[in-house]
Amino acid sequence: MTSADLSVQIGQLSLRNPVMPASGTFSEDLAEFIPLNELGALVTKSITLDVREGNPGPRLAETAAGLLNAIGIPSKGVAQFIAETLPFYRNFTAPLVPSISGDTAAEFARLAVLLSSEPVVRGLEVNISCPNLEDDGKSFAMDPVQTYRVLRQVRQATRLPVWAKLSPNVQSIAEVALAAQEAGADAVVVANTLLGMAIDVETRRPKLGNVTGGLSGPAVKPIILRMVHQVAKVVRIPVIGVGGIRSAEDVLEYLMAGATAVQVGTYNFVHPQGMVEVIAGLQKYLQRHGYASVRELIGSVIT
Amino acid sequence: MTSADLSVQIGQLSLRNPVMPASGTFSEDLAEFIPLNELGALVTKSITLDVREGNPGPRLAETAAGLLNAIGIPSKGVAQFIAETLPFYRNFTAPLVPSISGDTAAEFARLAVLLSSEPVVRGLEVNISCPNLEDDGKSFAMDPVQTYRVLRQVRQATRLPVWAKLSPNVQSIAEVALAAQEAGADAVVVANTLLGMAIDVETRRPKLGNVTGGLSGPAVKPIILRMVHQVAKVVRIPVIGVGGIRSAEDVLEYLMAGATAVQVGTYNFVHPQGMVEVIAGLQKYLQRHGYASVRELIGSVIT
Amino acid sequence: MRQALGVVRRNEWVNGRYKHLTVYAPGLAQVSQAGQFFHLLCGADVTSVLLRRPMSIYQMDPGRDELHFLYHVKGEGTRLLAEKQVGHTLDLVGPLGHGFTLAAPWRHVLVVARGVGMATLAPLIASARQRDVAVDVILSARTAADVLGEREFQAIGARVFTVTDATGSSQPEAVRMRVETLLGQGHTDAVYTCGSARLTRMLGEVANRWGLPGQVALEEHMACGIGMCQGCTRVFRREGSAVHLRVCREGPVFPLAEVMDA
Amino acid sequence: MRQALGVVRRNEWVNGRYKHLTVYAPGLAQVSQAGQFFHLLCGADVTSVLLRRPMSIYQMDPGRDELHFLYHVKGEGTRLLAEKQVGHTLDLVGPLGHGFTLAAPWRHVLVVARGVGMATLAPLIASARQRDVAVDVILSARTAADVLGEREFQAIGARVFTVTDATGSSQPEAVRMRVETLLGQGHTDAVYTCGSARLTRMLGEVANRWGLPGQVALEEHMACGIGMCQGCTRVFRREGSAVHLRVCREGPVFPLAEVMDA
Numbered sequence A, B: 001m002t003s004a005d006l007s008v009q010i011g012q013l014s015l016r017n018p019v020m021p022a023s024g025t026f027s028e029d030l031a032e033f034i035p036l037n038e039l040g041a042l043v044t045k046s047i048t049l050d051v052r053e054g055n056p057g058p059r060l061a062e063t064a065a066g067l068l069n070a071i072g073i074p075s076k077g078v079a080q081f082i083a084e085t086l087p088f089y090r091n092f093t094a095p096l097v098p099s100i101s102g103d104t105a106a107e108f109a110r111l112a113v114l115l116s117s118e119p120v121v122r123g124l125e126v127n128i129s130c131p132n133l134e135d136d137g138k139s140f141a142m143d144p145v146q147t148y149r150v151l152r153q154v155r156q157a158t159r160l161p162v163w164a165k166l167s168p169n170v171q172s173i174a175e176v177a178l179a180a181q182e183a184g185a186d187a188v189v190v191a192n193t194l195l196g197m198a199i200d201v202e203t204r205r206p207k208l209g210n211v212t213g214g215l216s217g218p219a220v221k222p223i224i225l226r227m228v229h230q231v232a233k234v235v236r237i238p239v240i241g242v243g244g245i246r247s248a249e250d251v252l253e254y255l256m257a258g259a260t261a262v263q264v265g266t267y268n269f270v271h272p273q274g275m276v277e278v279i280a281g282l283q284k285y286l287q288r289h290g291y292a293s294v295r296e297l298i299g300s301v302i303t
Numbered sequence C, D: 001m002r003q004a005l006g007v008v009r010r011n012e013w014v015n016g017r018y019k020h021l022t023v024y025a026p027g028l029a030q031v032s033q034a035g036q037f038f039h040l041l042c043g044a045d046v047t048s049v050l051l052r053r054p055m056s057i058y059q060m061d062p063g064r065d066e067l068h069f070l071y072h073v074k075g076e077g078t079r080l081l082a083e084k085q086v087g088h089t090l091d092l093v094g095p096l097g098h099g100f101t102l103a104a105p106w107r108h109v110l111v112v113a114r115g116v117g118m119a120t121l122a123p124l125i126a127s128a129r130q131r132d133v134a135v136d137v138i139l140s141a142r143t144a145a146d147v148l149g150e151r152e153f154q155a156i157g158a159r160v161f162t163v164t165d166a167t168g169s170s171q172p173e174a175v176r177m178r179v180e181t182l183l184g185q186g187h188t189d190a191v192y193t194c195g196s197a198r199l200t201r202m203l204g205e206v207a208n209r210w211g212l213p214g215q216v217a218l219e220e221h222m223a224c225g226i227g228m229c230q231g232c233t234r235v236f237r238r239e240g241s242a243v244h245l246r247v248c249r250e251g252p253v254f255p256l257a258e259v260m261d262a
C-alpha cells in the first residue's frame, strides 16, 4: 500500500506530520529514545526572560487517569537558553518552536525579539495560560482583552509564526481564540492544563506544594476535545489540540473535531517512544481507510 | 471504640451523615440494594414542570476514568412525580430533596411552590447547571446574574431549604456561588458535570447522540475539588461537593477542602452498595484518627 | 437482584473471538431466568474500566450453583474479563431485567439468533426443550467457523439451521424466506430473536403478518443496569403511544410488536 | 538507557510487605550501575495507574541477563506490580540516573540503610565486597522481622549491625553514636545512605565533621524519570550556591555535602 501523506500546514510552517510534544513534557533528553526528526515539530518547555526557580515541591501528584503538576516555570532565562539549548537543536531538521512565558506583554515581546534573530527558531508558542504563575490560577488567557494585548505585541515583535496557547479554565474558550486570531496569531493551541487539587487525607495537606496545579492526561481528553471542536468552528486559523493523547485514535478524534495538529504531553512520560508509535498508528489508519492525506480528516466529524 | 458523630447540618436540615446520592444517579430502584435510610439525604433526578423526553441516544460513553452522559432531563412532569414518586419516599426517614429543573425562572418558582406543599419534601436542589438543555452547554449557572434571578424567585416561592447546583463550566465558580448565596440559597452544590465530547473514529460520529455531554467520574475529581476549595473560601453557606467520589478518602478530601456534605454520582452505577461502604469507611477514619465528629474535618486542609 | 462476589471456575476460549465463563455464585442461578442479564465488574478497580459490562445469562446450573456467560472479547472491558483466572473473584450485580416468556400453551417456537445473540437465547431454548416444546433455531454468523451452539441445540432436540455471511444465506431477505417457510408449516406459536437490528425488524414484520407473538432481547449501552441513570432508554410503541422505556429495567426482552427503532 | 520489554522470572514475597522481582531483560544488567534505577510500567494500560514507578536496581546478574528489584508493596502501582506472574512481560525504561561512586583508593566504607533503602544500597555493598573493600552496614527497620539483607550481606563478608524502632536503637541519635564509634576506629574512607531523611541529615553532619566523602540516594515523586518534566527537582548546594537539580537525571545519588533539604 502506498503510504498516506501525513504533512500538515500551520500557517507558513509545514510539518511532516501533525504530532509534536507539548511544552513542558519534552526536552533534549528524549533524543536518547526516539529520532526527533520524525516528529512534526519540537516545542520546548516555556522559557522566561530571567532565571526562575519554579514552584516548591512536591510538584507532582497522580490522579485517576490524570497527572496534577505544579512545576511552575523554572527557567534558566532566555540568554542561557539561546547559548546552551539552541545549539542542540541545530542538529535537527524538525522545526523548533520555543514556548515563551512572561509576566507582562512587554516581556513576551522582548522574548520574541530575542528569539527571532536565531535561525534555528522556526516559530513561537506563546504560553499565556500557565495556571501556576499567578494567584488562584489566573492567567492572560482567561481574558480576551489581555490575550489580544499580549499576542498583538508579540505579533509586532516578530515575523515568526506565532501560536497562542490558551487556557481551558475559562467559560468561553472560543472567545479567547478569536481574540488571539484578531491579534494576528497564526494558530491557537487548545489547551493548557485544567486547574485542579488533591489532598493527602492522612496529613491533611495538599499533595502539591503549590496547593493547586494543572491537570493533564487521559482524564481531561473529553473536555479539551470539546473545546477544540468549539474553537475550530469559529476561527479561521489552525487549531492545535492538546490534552490526554495516548494513541493514534486519540489523535484522530482531535483531527476530526477540527484540529490541524496535536501535541502529546503526559504520555511522553509514560512511553518515551509513544509519539513515534502514535505517528505509525495514524499512517495505518489512513491506509486502512483509504485516505490519501491526513488533511482530509481535519474537521471531518459528522454532526 | 465509641463511634464518631457523622451528622452534619445544611442550613435548617440535619443529615445523619454527609453522604447522599447525586441527582440523576439515583432512583427508587436503589432501595433493592441498600437501606436508603442510612444515607444522609435522598436527591432525585431533576424533574421539570411538564413531560420531557430527554436526548436522543446514544446517551452514554465511557472515557478514561470518566463517563460522558447526554441524558438530558427526561421527566414525567411534576404532577406525575407528586402522584407516583413521592408516595414511595414516605416510607423513608432520610430527607427527600427533589432536584428541579426549568427553562425559565418562573418555571423554577412554580416547581418550588408545587413541591413545597408536599410534607415528604424536605428541601429543593435547584439544578441551574444542566449542560445539555441549551445550545453549546449554556445554562443559568454560567452567569451570576441569571443565577441570582432564578434562586431569588425560588427563595420567594418556598420556605424549604434551597440548594443551588452550580456548573463547573465557568471561569469563576466562586462568583456564581456568591450570587446564589446573595439570592438566599441555603447551600451550593459544587458541581454538575464538565462539558465534554468523544468521537468514534471508525464512524466519524460523536459517541453521544447530543454531540456533547457531561463528564463525571473519578477523572473530574481534582477539578471539582479545587472548585469546592475556591467556593468554600468565600461563601458563608454550606458547600456540598460532588464529582468523582468513590471512596471514604475521596469524601475526606472534599470535607477537608471545605465541603459540609458530599454527593456520590457515577460510582452508584459501578457499586450499588458503594455509598454505604463509603459511610462505613468515613466512620473508620474518624475513629482511627480520634475525631469525635466529622464536622471537625470541614475545611481542615492545612495550606 | 443483588451485588455479589462469585468465583471463576472456568474461563475458556470457545473459538478465536468468544470465551465461555463459568462462575460459582451460590443462590443466583436459582433466581435467574432466560433473557435476564448480570452486570459484571471487569476491571480490578474503577479506573481500569469504569463501568460494569452487561452480559446475558448463557446457562444457569442451580445444582452446581453456577452461572455461565458466553462473551465476545471486543474491547477493553471484555479483554479484562478474558484475563480472569480460575479462582479469581468476580463482582456481579443481578439477575437484572425481565426475561423471555414462554406461555404454557405454546408447543412450537422459532428462534433467530445472530452472533453472540445466541448466548442470550440459549437458556430459552434449553427451557423450552425441557418442557418438550419444539424449537426451530436459525443461527446466523459471519462464517461457518463463527457459528456457535449448533451441536449443543441439536443435542437437546432442537432443529437447527445455520446461515452465514460467507455464503450470503444470512441476508435478511434470505432469512425471511427461511422463516416464512418454517412458519408456513403451520405449527409455530411464537418467535424470538437477539443479536441483529436488521433481523429484528424483519422478524417483527413477519410476526406481525402472521399474527404471531414475538420477543426480542435488545442491547443498549448501560451505565447502571438497574434503572437509575436512564442511559439505556429507547422508544417503544405501547398502548398506542411512543414511550421511553429502560432496556435494563423494562427489558432487555421486549415484545417485537413494541419495537420502533431496532 | 532505553525502553524495553522484560519477562518476569520470579516475583515472590520476602516478608509480609516486600517482594523480590526478577526480570529477564537481555543487555540491561551489563550497562547498569549500583544506585541507578529503572522506571517500571506497573499497570496493563495507562488508566489503571498512569505513571511508571521508579525502582532501584537491587541486583544485576549479567550472566543470566537478569535485573532484580526489591520493592515495598505500598499503593496501587506496587500492588499491580505484585500481581505480575512468571512469564508476564514488564515494560521498563532504564537504567536511569547516576549511581554511586566507589573511588579506587577507598578500602573501607560505611553504609546506613533504612527500610527498603537497603535495596538501593545492596549492589553497592556487593561490588565493594567484590573489590575486597571492607563494608560496615547499619540496617534500620521498624521491627526485627522487617530487617532485610542481614544474612545476605554477612555472607559476602560485610559487618552488619541492625537497629529497630521496636528497641529504640534506630533513633537518629542512637545511630549517630553507632556511626561515630565505627568512624572512631579510623579506617572508614566514605559513607553511604538511603531510605531516611533524618538519617541522611545525621550522616551528612557526621561526614562533614569527620571530613569524609558521603553519598545518598534520594527519592522524589517522578513523572518522566528521564529529565523532561522537572517534577523531581530539589535544591542542592553546589559550588557555593543553591541549585535546582533533577533527582532522576543529576541523581538519584548525590554527594551528602550537597543535600540541603533531606
Ligand SMILES: Cc1cc2nc3c(=O)[nH]c(=O)nc-3n(C[C@H](O)[C@H](O)[C@H](O)COP(=O)(O)OP(=O)(O)OC[C@H]3O[C@@H](n4cnc5c(N)ncnc54)[C@H](O)[C@@H]3O)c2cc1C
Residues within 6 Å of the ligand: B062, C037, C051, C052, C053, C054, C055, C056, C057, C070, C071, C072, C073, C074, C075, C076, C077, C078, C079, C116, C119, C120, C218, C219, C220, C221, C222, C252
Ligand atoms: C442486556 C445485554 C446483554 C448482553 N449480553 C451479551 C452476551 O451474552 N455476550 C456478549 O458477548 N455480549 C453481550 N452484550 C454486549 C456486551 O455488553 C458488550 O459487548 C460489552 O459491554 C463490550 O464491552 P468492551 O469494553 O469489551 O467493548 P467496548 O466497545 O470497548 O465498550 C465501550 C463501551 O461501550 C459499551 N458497549 C459496547 N458494545 C456494547 C453492546 N453491544 N451493548 C451494550 N453496551 C456496549 C460497553 O459496555 C462500554 O461501556 C450484552 C449487552 C446487553 C446490553
Ligand SMILES: Cc1cc2nc3c(=O)[nH]c(=O)nc-3n(C[C@H](O)[C@H](O)[C@H](O)COP(=O)(O)OP(=O)(O)OC[C@H]3O[C@@H](n4cnc5c(N)ncnc54)[C@H](O)[C@@H]3O)c2cc1C
Residues within 6 Å of the ligand: A062, D037, D051, D052, D053, D054, D055, D056, D057, D069, D070, D071, D072, D073, D074, D075, D076, D077, D078, D079, D116, D119, D120, D218, D219, D220, D221, D222, D252
Ligand atoms: C529513584 C528511586 C528509587 C526507588 N527504589 C525503590 C526500591 O528499590 N524499592 C522500593 O520499594 N521503593 C523504591 N522507590 C520508591 C517507589 O518508587 C515507591 O514506593 C512507589 O512509586 C510507590 O508507588 P505506589 O503506587 O505503590 O504507591 P502510592 O503511594 O500509591 O503512589 C502514588 C504516587 O506517588 C509516587 N510515590 C509514592 N512513594 C514514592 C517514593 N517513595 N518515591 C517516589 N515516588 C513515590 C508514586 O510513584 C505514584 O506516582 C524508589 C523511588 C525512587 C525515586
Ligand SMILES: Cc1cc2nc3c(=O)[nH]c(=O)nc-3n(C[C@H](O)[C@H](O)[C@H](O)COP(=O)(O)O)c2cc1C
Residues within 6 Å of the ligand: A022, A023, A024, A025, A045, A046, A067, A069, A071, A072, A073, A099, A127, A130, A165, A191, A192, A193, A216, A217, A218, A220, A242, A243, A244, A245, A263, A264, A265, A266, A267, D223, D229, D231
Ligand atoms: C509536567 C508538565 C509541565 C508542563 N509545563 C508546561 C509549560 O511550561 N508550558 C506550557 O505551555 N504547558 C505546559 N504543560 C502543559 C502541557 O503542555 C499540555 O498542555 C498538557 O499537559 C495537556 O496535555 P497532556 O494531557 O497530553 O499532558 C505542562 C504539563 C505538564 C504535565
Ligand SMILES: Cc1cc2nc3c(=O)[nH]c(=O)nc-3n(C[C@H](O)[C@H](O)[C@H](O)COP(=O)(O)O)c2cc1C
Residues within 6 Å of the ligand: B022, B023, B024, B025, B045, B046, B067, B069, B071, B072, B073, B099, B127, B130, B165, B191, B192, B193, B215, B216, B217, B218, B220, B242, B243, B244, B245, B263, B264, B265, B266, B267, C223, C229, C231
Ligand atoms: C447519568 C447522569 C445523569 C445526571 N443527571 C443529572 C440531573 O438530572 N440533574 C443534575 O443536577 N445533575 C445530574 N447529573 C450530574 C450528577 O448529579 C453529578 O453532579 C455528576 O455526575 C458528578 O458526580 P460524579 O462524578 O460522582 O458522577 C447526572 C450525572 C449522570 C452521570
Ligand code: FES
Residues within 6 Å of the ligand: C221, C222, C223, C224, C225, C226, C227, C228, C229, C230, C231, C232, C233, C246, C247, C248, C249
Ligand atoms: S442502564 Fe441505567 S437506566 Fe438502564
Ligand code: FES
Residues within 6 Å of the ligand: D221, D222, D223, D224, D225, D226, D227, D228, D229, D230, D231, D232, D233, D246, D247, D248, D249
Ligand atoms: S522525573 Fe521528570 S525530570 Fe525527573
